[in-house]
Each structure stands twice: as C-alpha cells, then as structure tokens.
Amino acid sequence: MRNPASESPVVPIATPAALEWCGVSLDLGEFAIQEVSVRVDPGQWVCIVGSTGAGKTLLLEVAAGFLRPGSGCVLRNGQDITTLPPERRRIAYVPQDDLLFPHLDVRSNLLFGVRRRDTAVMERLASIADDLGIAHLLRRKIDAISGGEAQRIALGRALLLDLDLLLLDECTSALDEETREIIGAFLAVERRSRDLSVVQVTHESAGALRLADVIVSMDKGRLVNRETGVRTSPVERIGGIG
C-alpha cells in the first residue's frame, strides 16, 4: 500500500519510519477511521488536521496502545507494535484530556515515567519545568491547577521520558496565544536538539502550518489530503503550535 506521507525529501526511503500507520481501521460507533496510512520519518513533524470527529485522536490512541485497531498495523522503527502493550512501545503521548494522576502532586506526575532519579534527571526536570512555566507548581496537587497548567504538565511528563517520538493531541488548546507561542518555540528547540519526531493532532491548521513538515488532513475517518514541505524557514517554525 502506498504511504501518502512517504515522499519526504530528507530521509532515504530505506530508513524505517519512526512511526507508520498501515491501512489502519477502527470502528467505535460514534468515531471511526478507515484504511488510514501515514508515515512519520525520523525527525519529522507531522500535523494531522481535521474537524471534530475526523478520527485524529483515534489514530494517536491506536499508536500509543490505548486502542487496538480492527485491521491494519502500526510500525515503530520498522517493528510491528500493533499488539504490543503500551509500556513497550516507547512512545511519549500527550492526550487531549491530560490524564494526570489526581492522587499525585505535580512533581510526582512529571517524574512518573522516569525510572532513574539521578542528578541529570532532576536538572532536566527543573529545566523543563522552567521552560514550560510550571516550576512554581511542583508541590501542588493536581486538583489545584488550571486546564492550561495541566496541559503543560502533561507535556512536561511526556518530554521527561526522553523518547524520540512525541504524540501531541490538542495539547495547547487551553493555553492563551502568548503561552502557546512560547511552548511552540520550546518544542521547536527540543525537536532540533533531540532529533525528535512529532505527530501533532489539531482541529485548526493555522498554527500547525508553522511547525509541520507534513500536514495530513482527515475527514470522517479517512485521509483526504497531505501536504509536504510546508516548513519554510527556522523563523516560521518557531511558535504557533495548534
């Protein structure tokens, strides 16, 4: 099957995709995806856009292991991970609903996925908390933070996993425009410094355009369009995450 996003000019075709959906279908009644194939090359930023109910979130949840597809498969670095449990997929996922653990404080949430708690990790925690503007919240309970703060904590928790693939589902929707710009700039730097592959889901394409290498449009569970090479200059890449 032909992959719509497989024409990246940068990565040789022989390189295994950081993530690839191959003909994935899933029907949950209200939401469904049908025969969706998307390839994400290493270091690539792919935006999935579409209206509410287009199936964007389902796609991410299938990749992260929250849902099992009805048919098709998901490849990670060339390995079929369709039936792997979530803990073995090595994918950092920031869901739309944050899914912070309400019985833990902010710091424990941020460090939940980190096994070793050495000095380097603590420095990284401090650095990420500073960059995301949540350093003052570390001792706070989850029920005492705002929606925007929760989104930033969920993002920080995913980044602290130090993985090379990040899935973002409307992860800044509750932020004001200025904070969104700051987070976008921070993610652009993270991506460059760690050769991070990013799949970002958003319902509005304006902000997404500025960071994405590939924009994939979905409608009613199907892939309807993909656009490559949309990133034009480093300046334009900064900010504007959707």
Added chain:
Amino acid sequence: MSNAAFRSVFLVSLSLLVLFVGLFLGAAFLYSGPERLIRVLTEPAALQSILLSLGTSAIATLLAFVFAIPAAYALTRWKIPGRAFIDMLLDLPIVLPPLVAGFCLLLLYAVLERAWSGGLSGGPLDLRFTRPGIVLAQFTIAAPLAVRVLRAAFAEVPERLETMSRSLGAGEARTFAAISLPMSRNGIIAGIIMVWARSIAEFGPILVFCGAVRGKTDVLPIAIFLAFSNGELENGVALSALLIVLGGIAIAGIRRLGGEGARLA
C-alpha cells in the same frame, strides 16, 4: 395536592421511620443505664467475648482482602471466561441465609472427610467447633462481600489513567500499585470497615460450624444468643448495645470515606 401537603406527608413518613428505628435501637440503652452497661461489659466473660470477636473478625477481614483485592481487580479489568457465572457464584454467599452458608461449610467438611477416608477429622485442618473455625465461618461471607465492594472501588478508577500509566512505561504490576490501588484507597478502607462490621456481627455460620460454646466460641452474637437463652437478660442487653455502637462507628467511618462503600452501607 399542594406543595406543603405533599411535603408534609413525606416528612411525616420520614419522622415516623426515624422514630421507630431510633427507639428500637435505643431500647438497649434505655433498658439498662450506662452504669449497668459498663459493669456488665467489664466482666471477664464479656471482655473475653469482645476480644474474641475483635480478633477473629480482624483476621477474617484481613484474609478476605488478601484474596479479594486481586480477585476483584481481575474481575473488574480483565476479560475472564465465565465472568458472569463467577460474579453470580461470588455473590451467592452474601444473599444466602447465613445459616445455610454455615451448613454448607459443615457439609464441605463432611464431603472432604469422605474423600480422605476420615483422615481430616481431628487433624490441623479440622476447624469445626474451634476458634480458627470462627475465622473460617466469618471469611465465607467476608470474602465475597469484599470482592463486591472492591469491584465497585476499582471500577471508579478511570481505565484511561491506568493505560496512561502504562504508556509512561509502567507495567501492569506497577500500574496497579501506583495508580489503581492508591486511587481506590477510600473505597478499599470503606470496604474494610464494612466487611469487618459484617464479620463481627456474623452469627448463623458460626453457630452451625463452631457451635455455641461459652468460653470457647462465644463471639459477641453467640454470647448474646447464649445470654438470652439462659435468661441472663442484662448481659444480652449490654452486649447488644455494644454491637449497636460498633455498627454506628463503622457506618460513620464508611460515610466519611465516601465511595461505593458509603452507598452500600
């Protein structure tokens, strides 16, 4: 009917019911004054019954939760073949008349005895008419009740949070220990109180399986039964009052903790 009349009818019903329950529970305290109650409850025989009840019900509750926590979690989260049948089987001891549960326990021993050609009788596993047998009799009701309460507690933990934990690299065991268990803590504690309260009030299975032997198997309900049977009314009243107080404390604790336990209490 006007709003005022409608409300009056309902509030009168509520008042009558509260008055009735309050009076019949309070009768034990009205019959004997506090001095007599305290005097009877501090007698050696009563203290022995109290300690025996507290000890056996605590052990039975502990054992019930050791088995019920994994069982309830498995039933709540995993697709287990025959789950509906297992659910029904585990609920049966709760709805059975307690005497029948005790009788079934006795019959189990009879069947085992027959299978082992009489090798069970008098051995360390023969718990009939013994104090460990009281724990077993309490356990027969406590464990299924604990499974029922815990299932409700685990079901209140959003499954997506558990999947998120696993997505962050935690396996099933760590997810259970770090997410499921602490997040259902209140439900578990409320369940422990409820199961303990039920165990300490258990009568039927103990009477059938362990008998009513003064100084040996006379937990509080058995002691009350013996007291009334032998015309020792004051002793029976005092021990009944104690059980009412313990029940009240248990319900207050469960309500304070909230969760499914509170709804069942």
